[in-house]
């Protein structure tokens with residue numbers, strides 16, 4: 001993944017908490033505020049059965065420290081697979097500063113970064129962002145189902161077990177939806 005240096009945008013409302021429709025203020029894992037550190041948000045959506053709209057399947061905001069801990073919990077095998085995968089996928093365009101290009105935020109928030117498909121053509125997607133001081137500090141990323149599936153296959157059984165525990169403990173799920181999704185397919189983050 002390529003990182004911009006000077007990127008700083010107001011947090012798009014797509015990243016707001018689905019509970020109170022405000023920006024996230026604390027880590028979903030440890031409960032601490034984010035302070036001056038980076039933090040990360042992942043929100044996952046799936047089309048409803050009648051295919052008319054997307055519904056949130058899970059959401060979390062995680063502080064830098066907890067994210068580092070999460071990465072330590074991922075098995076060596078998974079980590080190697082993920083790194084190889086990322087290398088093969090190719091990096092984003094190399095740009096020194098966000099001022100060198102016009103960034104179409106709306107496009108980025110509505111298209112899979114791996115396949116280029118628009119949300120209308122996806123069945124499910126994950127939205128991922130990196131933040132600091134109440135600003136979005138890297139390009140927002142949307143990952144569609146083909147990426148999610150491929151990514152999930154990279155994870156070892158050990159790592160999958162870890163994520164099951166992770167989601168059982170922290171994920172924000174609307175209660176009605178939680179019931180529907182129970183025992184359906186496993187949830188996997190793409191934010192590692």
Ligand SMILES: [Zn+2]
Nearest residue numbers: 027030063066
């Ligand atoms: Zn935390």
